[in-house]
Amino acid sequence: MVNAASVLRVLRMHQARPVGSGEEERIPRAEIDVATGLVHLDGTTWLRADDVMPVADVARDARILTDYIGSFRQFFGNGEGAVEVYWAFLVWLYAAPLAPHLRQAAIPAGIDLWVYPVYAVLYGRSSGGKTLFTRIAARSMFGFEKMVRSGQFTANRALGLRERMGAIPLLIDDVTRDKFTSHVPDLVRTDAEMGGLYAPIVPTTNRDVSTIPPDLSKRMVTCHIDAAIPENRSSPNAWPGGRTRRSAPRCIAPTCNG
Amino acid sequence: MRAEIDADAETFPDLLARSSVVLRAVLEEALGDMPGWARELGFADYFGIRHRRFRDQLEAMLADAEDRVSVNRRAGELAVSFGGDTNQAAQFARSVPDFVLKGRFADVVRLDLAALEQEMGFAVGRSRAWWQRLLRR
Numbered sequence: 001m002v003n004a005a006s007v008l009r010v011l012r013m014h015q016a017r018p019v020g021s022g023e024e025e026r027i028p029r030a031e032i033d034v035a036t037g038l039v040h041l042d043g044t045t046w047l048r049a050d051d052v053m054p055v056a057d058v059a060r061d062a063r064i065l066t067d068y069i070g071s072f073r074q075f076f077g078n079g080e081g082a083v084e085v086y087w088a089f090l091v092w093l094y095a096a097p098l099a100p101h102l103r104q105a106a107i108p109a110g111i112d113l114w115v116y117p118v119y120a121v122l123y124g125r126s127s128g129g130k131t132l133f134t135r136i137a138a139r140s141m142f143g144f145e146k147m148v149r150s151g152q153f154t155a156n157r158a159l160g161l162r163e164r165m166g167a168i169p170l171l172i173d174d175v176t177r178d179k180f181t182s183h184v185p186d187l188v189r190t191d192a193e194m195g196g197l198y199a200p201i202v203p204t205t206n207r208d209v210s211t212i213p214p215d216l217s218k219r220m221v222t223c224h225i226d227a228a229i230p231e232n233r234s235s236p237n238a239w240p241g242g243r244t245r246r247s248a249p250r251c252i253a254p255t256c257n258g
Numbered sequence: 259m260r261a262e263i264d265a266d267a268e269t270f271p272d273l274l275a276r277s278s279v280v281l282r283a284v285l286e287e288a289l290g291d292m293p294g295w296a297r298e299l300g301f302a303d304y305f306g307i308r309h310r311r312f313r314d315q316l317e318a319m320l321a322d323a324e325d326r327v328s329v330n331r332r333a334g335e336l337a338v339s340f341g342g343d344t345n346q347a348a349q350f351a352r353s354v355p356d357f358v359l360k361g362r363f364a365d366v367v368r369l370d371l372a373a374l375e376q377e378m379g380f381a382v383g384r385s386r387a388w389w390q391r392l393l394r395r
Contacts, residue, residue, distance in 0.1 A: 024273065034260070098259075102259060218356070
């Protein structure tokens with residue numbers, strides 16, 4: 001029988017469905033084959049462990065990245081703390097695609113899975129550079145980023161996406177408090193995925209999320225940004241440090257350098 | 259690292275430490291000089307970063323509200339009173355790491371003194387103005 005409750009139930013099931021192939025915009029996939037030292041992007045070999053990157057390109061990207069991170073010192077608030085946190089986040093993010101591989105081995109060895117986190121959350125003041133930093137960091141790994149807006153975010157959707165994206169980080173932007181409390185615990189607390197390859201998930205929150213509960217923070221890399229820059233200082237067409245969008249780093253992650 | 263795990267190493271292979279070493283090497287080779295902030299870090303450092311928000315909050319509270327904080331060494335606890343504001347107390351309690359939180363009753367949050375001192379690095383003194391001597395780091 002069709003009634004209001006059944007329609008609502010179907011609607012909610014539809015909204016929370018696993019990612020469908022037809023309706024979703026193109027979903028890239030990267031695979032890291034540890035045994036052979038190959039990285040595949042959308043099914044084709046993208047990088048080999050013995051590939052050598054042009055020194056000038058690496059130097060250019062390294063300079064952009066360090067200038068960018070260092071520029072957070074100019075922010076109001078705890079700029080030094082922001083630099084330290086963003087560095088820690090970058091260190092985690094570049095290694096995170098390998099965390100599922102290590103978690104597989106950690107379970108039979110009795111090692112706590114929390115030491116190989118597959119989630120990170122960035123929260124704190126608005127205009128602290130959280131969204132842009134995650135985008136740049138993700139782009140520097142494979143040359144592009146995949147981001148889901150808060151309104152489209154559900155735990156089920158994120159789980160579906162991470163399976164399909166493989167090693168490519170899944171960014172979830174500007175997660176509201178309601179979304180955070182209703183979906184992130186489902187995602188993080190009950191995660192017992194045994195697969196060896198799935199995407200690290202990185203939600204950034206809006207200002208309404210002021211604390212991360214301990215049951216989540218012990219399972220996630222939590223990055224609190226207590227620094228901000230006025231809107232009139234941040235140009236949408238320029239990265240901090242005066243670089244243009246075209247020159248954003250594309251391939252500095254250790255995975256890109258073998 | 260996977261082989262290290264399979265070989266039953268005594269301590270877990272530290273992925274963050276390995277990542278920071280590799281990334282630093284890439285930066286050093288590319289730039290010649292290393293920014294001061296690009297330091298080596300491991301899981302233990304991440305632990306500190308994870309709880310920084312709580313540490314900052316507690317420091318600010320201790321600095322501003324002398325009469326709201328009491329230390330009971332016999333019970334091994336530090337109690338923070340929120341002056342009747344149970345919502346603030348509840349919100350603060352939610353940010354306290356599990357191993358530090360002893361409990362909350364109404365507007366009072368009770369913290370484990372040993373956990374604060376030994377794990378979080380707080381140097382809680384005995385005198386009334388102990389928070390002025392707070393913080394080894």
